[in-house]
Amino acid sequence: MHRFFIPDKSFDNDHAAISGDTAHQIIRVLRLKPGDQVVLLDNEGWEYQTVIKSITKDVVTGKILNKVLGTGEPSVKITLYQALIKSDKFEFVLQKGVEIGIHSFVPFVSERCVAKKPSENRIERWRNVIKEAAEQSRRSRLPEISQVISFEEACRQTLEPALILWEEEKTSGLKSALKSITFSKKKEFSVFVGPEGGFTSAEIEIASRYGIVSVGLGDHILRAETAGLAAISAIMYEKGELG
Amino acid sequence: MHRFFIPDKSFDNDHAAISGDTAHQIIRVLRLKPGDQVVLLDNEGWEYQTVIKSITKDVVTGKILNKVLGTGEPSVKITLYQALIKSDKFEFVLQKGVEIGIHSFVPFVSERCVAKKPSENRIERWRNVIKEAAEQSRRSRLPEISQVISFEEACRQTLEPALILWEEEKTSGLKSALKSITFSKKKEFSVFVGPEGGFTSAEIEIASRYGIVSVGLGDHILRAETAGLAAISAIMYEKGELG
Numbered sequence: 504m505h506r507f508f509i510p511d512k513s514f515d516n517d518h519a520a521i522s523g524d525t526a527h528q529i530i531r532v533l534r535l536k537p538g539d540q541v542v543l544l545d546n547e548g549w550e551y552q553t554v555i556k557s558i559t560k561d562v563v564t565g566k567i568l569n570k571v572l573g574t575g576e577p578s579v580k581i582t583l584y585q586a587l588i589k590s591d592k593f594e595f596v597l598q599k600g601v602e603i604g605i606h607s608f609v610p611f612v613s614e615r616c617v618a619k620k621p622s623e624n625r626i627e628r629w630r631n632v633i634k635e636a637a638e639q640s641r642r643s644r645l646p647e648i649s650q651v652i653s654f655e656e657a658c659r660q661t662l663e664p665a666l667i668l669w670e671e672e673k674t675s676g677l678k679s680a681l682k683s684i685t686f687s688k689k690k691e692f693s694v695f696v697g698p699e700g701g702f703t704s705a706e707i708e709i710a711s712r713y714g715i716v717s718v719g720l721g722d723h724i725l726r727a728e729t730a731g732l733a734a735i736s737a738i739m740y741e742k743g744e745l746g
Numbered sequence: 747m748h749r750f751f752i753p754d755k756s757f758d759n760d761h762a763a764i765s766g767d768t769a770h771q772i773i774r775v776l777r778l779k780p781g782d783q784v785v786l787l788d789n790e791g792w793e794y795q796t797v798i799k800s801i802t803k804d805v806v807t808g809k810i811l812n813k814v815l816g817t818g819e820p821s822v823k824i825t826l827y828q829a830l831i832k833s834d835k836f837e838f839v840l841q842k843g844v845e846i847g848i849h850s851f852v853p854f855v856s857e858r859c860v861a862k863k864p865s866e867n868r869i870e871r872w873r874n875v876i877k878e879a880a881e882q883s884r885r886s887r888l889p890e891i892s893q894v895i896s897f898e899e900a901c902r903q904t905l906e907p908a909l910i911l912w913e914e915e916k917t918s919g920l921k922s923a924l925k926s927i928t929f930s931k932k933k934e935f936s937v938f939v940g941p942e943g944g945f946t947s948a949e950i951e952i953a954s955r956y957g958i959v960s961v962g963l964g965d966h967i968l969r970a971e972t973a974g975l976a977a978i979s980a981i982m983y984e985k986g987e988l989g
Contacts, residue, residue: 639969676988724883725883737982746961
């Protein structure tokens with residue numbers, strides 16, 4: 504069944520009025536009809552089984568049949584601090600990251616970033632990529648993406664425990680780091696992933712001052728857009744979230 | 747430094763004669779010159795530090811400076827049995843799979859496959875995707891890709907231990923399966939990943955007859971092209987290959 508995140512204000516008792524892009528998708532792309540059912544998501548964790556009652560030119564009205572708490576959220580809340588990388592790669596990271604279960608994304612600029620700072624339009628597009636991936640992968644909450652910040656600002660705002668992937672780190676690996684980390688009750692966790700050219704050793708030094716632990720991924724040479732996803736799959740696995 | 751897999755017959759004592767696509771890439775794309783160095787790979791695990799001596803229209807001649815055993819191969823040898831999926835997604839799986847460390851690929855057709863059977867050209871293209879990814883990610887051997895076979899044939903030829911990812915499998919998860927598997931000395935391991943629509947229960951039944959264990963990936967709904975990579979990242983991690 505198709506799933507859609509819609510704004511809180513679209514719900515009114517046992518009815519929902521869907522407009523904007525989501526209405527467009529229901530009416531023009533999926534060509535759903537009155538009588539068809541969809542699942543609406545309020546981004547608070549609830550899922551509303553809804554039957555379409557009427558369709559006008561640009562508004563879909565639905566009647567809510569029931570409401571259940573969604574189960575699509577991992578208990579581990581991973582924030583991916585991702586350096587700006589080429590736009591298609593960045594969108595790839597967002598899409599796959601949402602599927603694997605990232606809680607939120609923080610894009611940042613570091614020394615070796617070559618990708619341009621994104622326009623407002625671009626960030627809007629990123630939000631759409633996240634929304635579509637979250638709907639398709641049956642997430643119950645929409646992962647957030649923040650504004651682009653500087654690397655040092657990112658280090659400053661992150662809470663421990665946090666890891667930074669560094670290809671030159673030969674002494675501390677992901678596995679030993681994960682085994683030695685005690686998760687807080689909130690199960691929050693941050694992972695920093697660099698741009699195509701990686702981090703400089705000065706940046707690793709800065710990160711370490713903020714308590715961020717640098718780890719290597721073994722002998723593998725992974726592209727910027729693959730490293731984070733491999734690491735996050737491993738973290739999800741380690742924390743029992745991957746079956 | 748640029749790395750290239752070249753055929754065994756291109757080596758002659760301390761010289762190598764590079765022709766074909768690789769010569770084209772060195773001459774026209776990278777515009778390397780005599781005096782520049784490259785690393786040549788014989789796909790037997792050796793890496794040859796080589797200085798370019800001369801360049802003609804379509805042949806590059808290099809002198810081998812030294813020869814070392816490559817270190818880019820994981821000790822775990824994972825074969826990914828991947829159902830045919832849409833072509834761009836399939837190439838994505840090949841590229842990322844090579845980076846993460848897949849040993850070989852076996853494409854197969856199962857009941858819910860909608861992707862068309864690939865032409866010879868397509869398979870040639872796949873080999874190129876693998877070669878480029880292997881060169882970039884500093885692998886010392888070229889992962890193989892077999893011809894497309896049927897699902898049952900794939901089940902028949904695989905050696906235990908083997909897992910099949912099944913989204914409807916709720917009782918056996920990846921983690922418990924991996925913890926209970928004893929790897930053979932050869933450290934070979936197979937993972938089956940289905941097409942966009944997943945496997946049928948009849949197929950899981952067939953797989954089970956061949957000793958292939960079905961596992962779920964938790965509550966995550968991963969796309970066909972993401973599931974295998976997440977699982978393989980987790981396997982590499984579990985086996986100490988991801989740092």
